[in-house]
Amino acid sequence: ILGYKGPTLVVIETDQEHIIGGFFNTKWKKSHDYYGEGSGFLFQLSPTLTVFNPTGEDKNFIHLQDGLGFGGTKNMPRLFIPASMEACNAGVMDKTFQTGNLLPDDCLEKFNIKSIEVWGTGGEEAISKG
Numbered sequence: 116i117l118g119y120k121g122p123t124l125v126v127i128e129t130d131q132e133h134i135i136g137g138f139f140n141t142k143w144k145k146s147h148d149y150y151g152e153g154s155g156f157l158f159q160l161s162p163t164l165t166v167f168n169p170t171g172e173d174k175n176f177i178h179l180q181d182g183l184g185f186g187g188t189k190n191m192p193r194l195f196i197p198a199s200m201e202a203c204n205a206g207v208m209d210k211t212f213q214t215g216n217l218l219p220d221d222c223l224e225k226f227n228i229k230s231i232e233v234w235g236t237g238g239e240e241a242i243s244k245g
Contacts (some may be wrong), residue, residue, distance in 0.1 A: 116143050117179075121237015125183075126160070127196070127203075129226040134160040135217045136206060137185050137194065139177055149189075151176025157185060157194060157212050162219055173210035186211040193217070200228050 116123065119142065126136040139155035155176050157167040169176075175192075178184035182193030187209040194217060200224040203226050205217035218226060235241060 116163045116233050116235065117145065119235050119237075121235050122237055123148065124234040126232045126234070128231070129218070129222075130229045131220055131222060131226065132228070132229070133162065133222065135194070139185075141177065142180060143177070145179050145190050147180055148211075149175040149178045149184075155185075157217060157221075159215075159217050165215055167212040167215055167217070169211060170213055175211045176207070182200065196231070197223070200231070202208025203228060 122138065122140040123143065124136065124138050126134065127135050135158065136159045137155060139151055141151040153169045153171065156169065159165045159186055175186055175188065178189060178192060182195060182197040184195045186193030187206060193206045193209040193212060197203065205226060206224055207216055208214040218224065
């Protein structure tokens with residue numbers, strides 16, 4: 116997925132069978148800094164559908180270095196998947212996306228991944244560019 120220039124959809128199923136993720140319209144690259152555009156969002160798909168749109172307050176969309184982070188800060192991303200893919204984190208608030216629980220109230224912010232999928236949704240044109 117590194118270098119892919121089209122929109123991407125990240126879907127994560129936790130070991131408690133909750134589904135969360137994000138949609139981003141930016142090229143994936145390793146970077147010490149956050150990058151991305153204001154057209155991305157985070158979501159909870161199950162047990163309920165909730166979308167967390169950008170607030171416009173901050174632009175910390177994607178951070179890809181020693182793991183994958185969305186929103187928040189380098190020290191505390193809103194949604195973080197470490198390189199080990201263990202002990203992941205899904206926070207409640209940050210300045211990039213609207214406030215709300217990515218995981219249900221009865222869950223802690225920490226979770227383990229049962230499965231993860233990253234879908235390139237830009238079609239043939241994005242594939243040929245990336």
